[in-house]
Amino acid sequence: MAGQGRLSDILRSLNQANEVGFRIREAGFVLEKAELKTLLAELTGAISEAKMELGIMQGHLQDKDAELKAMGELLHAKANLRRRGDGYYKSRDGRLYGQPYCSYCWEGEQKQYHLHNRILKKDVRICPHCKNEYQAQRTPYLDADTLVY
Numbered sequence: 001m002a003g004q005g006r007l008s009d010i011l012r013s014l015n016q017a018n019e020v021g022f023r024i025r026e027a028g029f030v031l032e033k034a035e036l037k038t039l040l041a042e043l044t045g046a047i048s049e050a051k052m053e054l055g056i057m058q059g060h061l062q063d064k065d066a067e068l069k070a071m072g073e074l075l076h077a078k079a080n081l082r083r084r085g086d087g088y089y090k091s092r093d094g095r096l097y098g099q100p101y102c103s104y105c106w107e108g109e110q111k112q113y114h115l116h117n118r119i120l121k122k123d124v125r126i127c128p129h130c131k132n133e134y135q136a137q138r139t140p141y142l143d144a145d146t147l148v149y
Contacts, residue, residue: 005056013050017043074110081106085138087115087125100139102127115139 020043024031031039082091087100099114105127106112115125115134125134 005053005058005060007057010050010053010057013046013053017046017050020046077110077112081112084142085140086134087139088112089142097142099141100125100134102130102132102134104130104132 020039024036024039024043080090080092081088081101082096083089083103084096085100086103088103088106089096089100090098102113102115111129113127113129115127117136118124118126118133123136125136125139126132127134
């Protein structure tokens with residue numbers, strides 16, 4: 001009976017294994033061969049089920065870790081991005097720098113996509129993801145030469 005990687009499922013399987021071990025000890029380790037095989041099969045099954053549940057739980061924990069890491073990165077990005085004109089820029093010590101990010105994608109999905117110059121139209125920038133167009137004068141490249149790292 002497969003569970004969902006919950007602690008209660010793991011504890012249930014380990015308790016079942018403990019009960020089988022207790023029955024073997026209670027018999028004074030003197031059992032008929034058929035009964036011993038049955039008990040060992042139950043013990044092996046309970047331990048296997050516990051291992052499977054632990055594997056499922058480990059997968060859940062890895063998913064949660066990845067989710068927490070993504071949320072941490074998003075919080076860091078939110079703390080360091082500022083809007084200027086029609087784009088968002090990285091900031092350091094309150095000063096904006098670098099290439100602009102698409103404001104539509106950032107505000108709607110919290111995704112960072114750099115705006116690119118439109119081919120044959122240097123006065124228009126475009127987002128590679130959502131295809132929104134922006135005026136280049138409202139989304140300039142801000143030089144980072146004056147920033148000290």
